[in-house]
Amino acid sequence: MPVVIVDGQEIEIGADERLNCIEAARRAGKEIPHYCWHPGLSVVASCRMCLIETGQRDAATGKITMVPKLVPGCQTPVKDGTVIVTESETVKASRARVEEALLIDHPIDCPICDKAGECLLQDYHFQHGQPERRADLHPFSSRKRDVGPTVTLFVDRCIMCTRCVRFTREVAGTAELMVTSRGAKEEIDVFPGHPLDNKLAGNVVDLCPVGALGDKDFLYQQRVWFLKREANVCGGCAAGCSIHTEHNQDTVYRLKPRENPHVNTWWMCDEGRYGWHHLHDPARVLEAGRRADHARGSKAAFEPVEWAEVVTRLRSDLKQAGRLAVAVSPFLTVEEAWMLCGIARSIDPEAFLAPGFVPVAGDDETFPGGFTIRGEKCPNRRGVEGVLAQFNAGGRSWGDLLAHVAAGQADAAWITGGYPTPWLDDVTAGMFAALKAVVVQDLFDSPLTAHATWRLPAAGFAERAGTWVNVAHRAQCFEAAIRAPAGVWPEGRLYWNMLGRRGLYDPTAVRRQIAESSAAFAALAGDVPAVGIDLRIQQLAST
Amino acid sequence: MKPTDPSITWLEEKPLGLAERLYLPLFVSGLTTTARHLVSPKVTVSFPEQRPKVGNPLIYRGVHRLNRDDEGRVKCVACFLCATACPAHCIDIVAAESPWPDREKYPESFHIDELRCIFCGMCEEACPVDAIELTSLLDLTGKSREEMIFDKEKLLSVYDMTKDAEPMKSAALGGTL
Numbered sequence: 001m002p003v004v005i006v007d008g009q010e011i012e013i014g015a016d017e018r019l020n021c022i023e024a025a026r027r028a029g030k031e032i033p034h035y036c037w038h039p040g041l042s043v044v045a046s047c048r049m050c051l052i053e054t055g056q057r058d059a060a061t062g063k064i065t066m067v068p069k070l071v072p073g074c075q076t077p078v079k080d081g082t083v084i085v086t087e088s089e090t091v092k093a094s095r096a097r098v099e100e101a102l103l104i105d106h107p108i109d110c111p112i113c114d115k116a117g118e119c120l121l122q123d124y125h126f127q128h129g130q131p132e133r134r135a136d137l138h139p140f141s142s143r144k145r146d147v148g149p150t151v152t153l154f155v156d157r158c159i160m161c162t163r164c165v166r167f168t169r170e171v172a173g174t175a176e177l178m179v180t181s182r183g184a185k186e187e188i189d190v191f192p193g194h195p196l197d198n199k200l201a202g203n204v205v206d207l208c209p210v211g212a213l214g215d216k217d218f219l220y221q222q223r224v225w226f227l228k229r230e231a232n233v234c235g236g237c238a239a240g241c242s243i244h245t246e247h248n249q250d251t252v253y254r255l256k257p258r259e260n261p262h263v264n265t266w267w268m269c270d271e272g273r274y275g276w277h278h279l280h281d282p283a284r285v286l287e288a289g290r291r292a293d294h295a296r297g298s299k300a301a302f303e304p305v306e307w308a309e310v311v312t313r314l315r316s317d318l319k320q321a322g323r324l325a326v327a328v329s330p331f332l333t334v335e336e337a338w339m340l341c342g343i344a345r346s347i348d349p350e351a352f353l354a355p356g357f358v359p360v361a362g363d364d365e366t367f368p369g370g371f372t373i374r375g376e377k378c379p380n381r382r383g384v385e386g387v388l389a390q391f392n393a394g395g396r397s398w399g400d401l402l403a404h405v406a407a408g409q410a411d412a413a414w415i416t417g418g419y420p421t422p423w424l425d426d427v428t429a430g431m432f433a434a435l436k437a438v439v440v441q442d443l444f445d446s447p448l449t450a451h452a453t454w455r456l457p458a459a460g461f462a463e464r465a466g467t468w469v470n471v472a473h474r475a476q477c478f479e480a481a482i483r484a485p486a487g488v489w490p491e492g493r494l495y496w497n498m499l500g501r502r503g504l505y506d507p508t509a510v511r512r513q514i515a516e517s518s519a520a521f522a523a524l525a526g527d528v529p530a531v532g533i534d535l536r537i538q539q540l541a542s543t
Numbered sequence: 544m545k546p547t548d549p550s551i552t553w554l555e556e557k558p559l560g561l562a563e564r565l566y567l568p569l570f571v572s573g574l575t576t577t578a579r580h581l582v583s584p585k586v587t588v589s590f591p592e593q594r595p596k597v598g599n600p601l602i603y604r605g606v607h608r609l610n611r612d613d614e615g616r617v618k619c620v621a622c623f624l625c626a627t628a629c630p631a632h633c634i635d636i637v638a639a640e641s642p643w644p645d646r647e648k649y650p651e652s653f654h655i656d657e658l659r660c661i662f663c664g665m666c667e668e669a670c671p672v673d674a675i676e677l678t679s680l681l682d683l684t685g686k687s688r689e690e691m692i693f694d695k696e697k698l699l700s701v702y703d704m705t706k707d708a709e710p711m712k713s714a715a716l717g718g719t720l
Contacts, residue, residue: 109647111620111622111624111672112620112621112622112646112647141645142647144647219640220621220639220640220648221638223622223623223627225627226623226627
């Protein structure tokens, strides 16, 4: 195994690993500051912040020969015997000079800059800069330029690392951004008439190490140090991108991609990034309601029902109605789906279980950088199908459920939802008009509400806890980022109570139970890492 | 720190001398203090008929005000640093893009809950543009809790009311703006 020496510390790297000095130093716990380098982009070595001393240890004699000048760590690959020095006086002086040079042209408007608090220029200045400023202060403001429908460029704050330019060229493949002018007058800009409006545009804001690129959706909303973050999974499509939900006082302010080499690497799409606004839509269903069978179809209002009463009354209503059909929504977590199926079978042992409607919008769209936006706009179809297979209801679809209802084989239906957008037409909804009891559990009212006897609220993606299985059969577990609005019990809590279990809803306990009883989910028995587990690989290993 | 720490010097109490044991000299010295206060001038003020004298208004911490710039606009740039520094969490700001070309954002609304405020002056200290200041107004009353939540207009009106008696502090304290 090749050995690299970082500040005197010997670390082993894989024989076929191709690391640069920054990555190798990170293995030894040393962080080399850098602006322009990003693991997902090409190397330009233009910011000069990662300058370090390197050398080579002779394998035979053990003698170390140093390179006489500083080299950029991002551009220097390591091999057996590479010596990296990250803390010498020369390196420190170089970093301080780079910081000083960058700050000469910077407006230092940190108090009004939205990046303050998560800005690399700020952090590195405190860590590596010099305490005194030798240049005059520029005016306390930055020129603003509209570069696209979602992104604003603050021209003077830019340090010209060109991460955003490389992103649009290499990952999005649309190349809207470019560098205009030369030397000290260099600026980022778009080509006239070609705004930055690709489907991955929001990532340039995450990439920007300083406050030059601002997200219009988040601009001025909140200072970043007020935000708390929770590791979550995006519910926008079947890709199941790992994200951080950033929130304060039960209000989501933004979503950020979370690094996951198996799913989304470092990126997420704009559809997912801005796909949280429905969580705070005032039109959401916010209380459980019931109305008599004869009141359906009319405008009769639902009578509010206490949740403790829902737990008992829902069961007795459905039992009274007779043959039950349940649509298990692909927005439910594996745990919720499993509990729902259990409840359905305990009400009616012959209950017809099928997956809920799967929204599809177009085909999968793959970008040159390998990032794919899925056409299937729900996060957990694989997981729900896996649970249904366990209840001998595999291979079915939403269409099968509709056919089952149309054939008059059901007296009651329980339709779970969680759809952020309208998903059902009046004709399809009308098929449920003849049933004795219809339970609709969804985020918003749909045509189905007109035929419902029970209207239950659903939880949004950031309010759920559990496991989602993405298009590549990767199961990712997550906790709820925010609490559901007052009056809303997330599905998991309702099902947990309907099963008569004590205490607070504990997705981990349910997950263990599923893993014990099912080969398909056996991999979820232990602790699931933050990047998730591939269910298929575990299955192959167990057979 | 343990009691055995070498940096601690332990002192023994001195034994009482003859004067202390007689008790009388201490008794006399105590009574002298009492007598001195009986004849010295009174410092009690009959508030509110009589106004107390505020020492140095530059360092007094009374009711807040939001300063205006030369054009009469609110100076605040909605950076939230006062709200961040506030230990009582009594400042609530909603920021928005500013309608003026010379600055990026401004406070769309700015609320201070004067009942929650502990008048520590951290907001004043944190402000990078000297927009929020504590005046020497000290009698703060209101008929309801809602009335005591000061909004932007109210805070600006405090500035209008006090600007002549108390000019902006920044110049006197060596500020740059």
